[in-house]
Amino acid sequence: GESVGLHLPTLSVQEGDNSIINCAYSNSASDYFIWYKQESGKGPQFIIDIRSNMDKRQGQRVTVLLNKTVKHLSLQIAATQPGDSAVYFCVRDNDMRFGAGTRLTVKP
């Protein structure tokens, strides 16, 4: 089975709202997690990463939170825009598996 799993296969939000995509992992062997965004017909694109010595990392409009106690991480997108519509994957560094991802749809 997957060592990381996204909680919801789909997420629909209103433009301008904040989005939260959640991901759980099953063991603590990894010290590095990466979020990818895949737009339709394109290859996945690196968004943001986080190492296990951090609890939070911020990028431009995106924040990743890592809770090692409950083995959970989340990707928060502020002021979601139509261009954020895509499939999002969370991946561990030593695991090549991407899983099915969460499809984010932004409604105008």
Place this chain on the structure above:
Amino acid sequence: DSGVTQTPKHLITATGQRVTLRCSPRSGDLSVYWYQQSLDQGLQFLIQYYNGEERAKGNILERFSAQQFPDLHSELNLSSLELGDSALYFCASSVDDRKNYGYTFGSGTRLTVV
């Protein structure tokens, strides 16, 4: 442009045929990964090469094979093609074997088997 180059972008072929997909990794990257993505499916990991050697295998069929050449480009060979092999095939590269800096993906090859 991600720096990972995949050719061809599109390929249409008949069942039973054999095709070769090519990938040039980003400059400086030693690892190459191949993924298959069928319609509305997640990315299925096929195989990884690091500096010319096979490093990890995923859900790769026996009809499929790959190799990485001394110049680090990689080829994915798909033979005895079936309709179900129609998919997007992505190549990704990373600096090292432990993928400590994530993957960089190419734009993919869309294979249609008719």
